[in-house]
Amino acid sequence: QDAGVELLFHAFAAAVVMQGARVEALVVETKSGRQAIRANAFIDASGDADVAAFASVPFEVGDGQGSGLFPTTMFRIGQVDAEAALAAVGEFKAINVFMAKAEAEKPGVYRFPRDGAILRPNIDPREWRANVTQIRNAEGRAMNGVDARELSAGELEGRRQIADYFRFLKAEVPGFAQAAIVEIAPQVGIRETRRIEGLYALTGEDILSSARFDDSIGINAWPMEMHADGKIEWAFPRDDARTFNQLPWRMLVPRTVSNLLVAGRCAAMTHEGQSAARASGGCFVMGQAAGTAAATLGAARFADIDAGALQQKLAADGVDLDH
Template sequence: MKHSKLQRMDADIVVCGGGPAGINAALAAGRSGAKTILIERYGFLGGMSTIALVYPWMTFHTTEGKQVIGGIAQEIVDRLQAAGASPGHVRDTVGFVNTITPYDPEYYKILMFDMLREAGVTVLLHSFMDEVHTVDDVIESIEVTTKSGRFNIYAKQFVDTTGDADLAFLSGAPCLQGREGDKQTQPMTMKFRMRGVDLDEVKQYMIDHPDEFYKKTPFDELEELPLSGVLGYYKHWKEADLPINRDQVLFFTGPGPDEVLVNTTRVQGLDGTNVQDLTEAEVLGRKQVKMVSDFMRDCLPGFQNASLSSVGTQIGIRETRRIDGQYALQVQDVLQGKPFPDCIARSGYPIDIHDPTGKGVEAAWVEGDGAYDIPYRCLLPQKINNLLVAGRCISTTHETLATTRLTPSCMATGQAAGAAAGLSVKHSIAPSEVNIEELQAVLRSQGAMLDRDDSLEEGV
């Protein structure tokens, strides 16, 4: 059927991208009273958390176990927990961070629709945003392609939570990609689940062979702690000599009692914004899934009766484009826990760079109280006056993106962007003109933890 006429829709705020950042942005915007539309190209919400099986959420706490992310993100965890769809924050038995947050992705998909409808947000699924109309550095409207034709959606404010800075890029806002020099990005990973895993046997093998696992694993507590994640099997991986540029096996338990989520495949050297590269990444990722799952079943203690149960709808993407914004968060800002007067979110996740070309992972932890500030200016692009950005594509360096890209951090910046867009509509001003103290007050009233003395709750 041919649709020749553009159909018009109007809103106060349009959020592009239905991942955790976009969901939280839309919730904050909708709760402000603004007429809000959330656009998502898949048939369900959740972004990388559901599409690519990114699981669990890491992390709401510092290395010492102090919670630094709250607000809508914590509200979602509370509602998942109340429904029996998450145990809440649990100790990370990998030992990389203090806590991780397992969740049931299928229930998360349902809950998000409920919460968005409660907030009065209109959700458009199966809608692909592919054109942006700007006038004098202001986005006037965006075009989306759907099964029922093309829509031209007009709004006062726009929020880019696409992960790839698609809206910002198409609007003409300056963007960057990858590391300085060669523009190489962190590798992509096709995640998958296996069932039939004997987790008691896995844990006992860890206790009996600690030298084969990550040095930060809390071995002294493993007898009492529920197994939540495993990093290691170094000897088995080396002996298998698979054609995958990685040096260990990583998996997390759940959501089923005999189930694990495997984060071990690695696709390097391809551009997640190039359709041919992305196609090749999908092909290579699925071939690697078969290799790794066969290896785990045949070689790893506890996996002899395991089988492949699900694979991501698409490959997981750590890094593509990001905006070149009004301020780029620097490595030293993170490592030194630098305070910012325009702080709109905090995070305790370390810098965690999966090598774009090598085997390893480079990590560095936050000093001081273990958390760093994310300033509001990182959400503001240059040039475009009615656009906010949240999630993976905020303004950072390549190295710093390796911490801000994690889901709880994206949830926090999403809430901030949505709240700022709401204030922009309320006062008929540009996001850059929002009073930062008013924005911070709104965020605090919603449970966001912006102050160092907020970070008091001990982890588990």
Template structure:
């Protein structure tokens, strides 16, 4: 078996993992990022999770920056993102469209610049633990098994794969029945007449989400649409959802549809995941046919892309030193060990029923994510970032969003780099020093 030795291993190449690896690499630590697909981006590219939402509070105050903003700045310079734009369904203040194909290449460039070794087509299937430390992760690859040894490990797998295999305490779904938020197979359509969609919205405001800024639509570029309630109800499709949701772009006549819903299946069970992929793709054909036949503006539209895999909102997550709670979010709680902030509201897609439960953030519209949510219990050299940090089921409904994942990823990578440099465990790291470094790197903590 081949053996590789490094300082920091990041498992999972989604937004959290990318930002963690860039931060760790920039610290000077030898860093490797491991991804099972042939490209990076995680749910943002694999499952077409688009656009990113949100970097801001409902009042428009930016609370996520650092590497996350650097990526946007560089995408804008490549004409691959318009930057932060108004959310025209009104659920949040801003959303951030981007071109996923350019994002895939840009982040590879940024990782190379940071000196990070990238290993694609590699699946972690075992973890070796001695005493309370991970010694190595084992990869299954086309060229055989590879054992990767490191001083620090960051789990940004989305499914807490490393934490689970290392025997760290984990949680799954909601407390009462372990059911998770549903999965969604996303897809794009081209040939959409967006001017016609917008005109219909202005003429029929009652058919759209209550926060939609109808009075301003004639002055705003259409970015998001949530509603068509009457059309959806009349169609009576066998999908347990109560509305149509889509986002515009990247093309001028293109939309990303987020409407399918697969419930009751576990994204960490291979049999369930297989069934979800089949159900999701059948729902895509059903929803696209409905939209072409019944929605104004979609008469000449057709499917242009379907996700490489079904989008997963929730599976396993860390049961860490502290678990963020829904009250921490809705009350806009501040923590002394804050390493990231977010302004995204609670957004729970019901595990069983049709609706979405939403709750907004009090105070200044943002809440803190404490460093303790990134720390595993019982494993001294493991950090988490992204979707699998330590939260309740309800709080995960905000921390799972990509910009929040980017922020916790950067914090995890920065902490790992500092811990390696100082020869301490992440648990022993001086949080004030970590916060100072994050601020120097453009992270907004105040």
């Protein structure tokens, strides 16, 4: 508001009004009825490329084989005996030792949806956060995050898995016997749905080779994190002295719509490249670049933006273009 921004919460994108290759208006559904918002520039940061899909921007979904990165429902645990829990599972991979022991000694008692559970203490170690679930659809593939029925079933399945895993924690892991679930995520955490076709698609090789781009808008320092069926597969940059890659401006620019940008996990990336740049840091970089570009677009096309001038604005605002 201090910057002159008019906020409109509780408004859901429903359609677009097109004029040739330009979006003229975004149609939203609100409690006060359907409205059309006109602008010279639009940014789709929906995570699912909803607006881009309404505008008929070509896109890919998942891994191209009917699946993708598997979703997770997160939860927080309170009333933990911090000293006992830290001694038992304070090391990053230690929780997996307890899971393997339970499976060996009590087969069939617990259901673990994936290997590689992540159970970590918060700043106050009496509270822990759990990233342990993995949501499949009825066919056993990654739940489709742009299918309303699969989303609904996934919300239920995530809570079933949480209840089952928490039963294991209380019974088998030191420090958790008197613990309680204090929060379950309000909705399932989606990692991958639509990814647009843009002027450039970030690839897995870009992550592994610590890629540089002339039109860099910032850096991504997260490795490839592939939430595959029943496991997490990690892949890190090959150069230990450069454990990050630049993100190019072109990955935000759709090929077919002139005044739309797409930022976040639905930008132009391959399935493998998206597994890294979808994380929070990369999304922050994309969002700042998109907002900066949109503020100065005027009647031009995003494809014609002067990348060098954009980089100067970003650098002046403190963006690290190459670490």
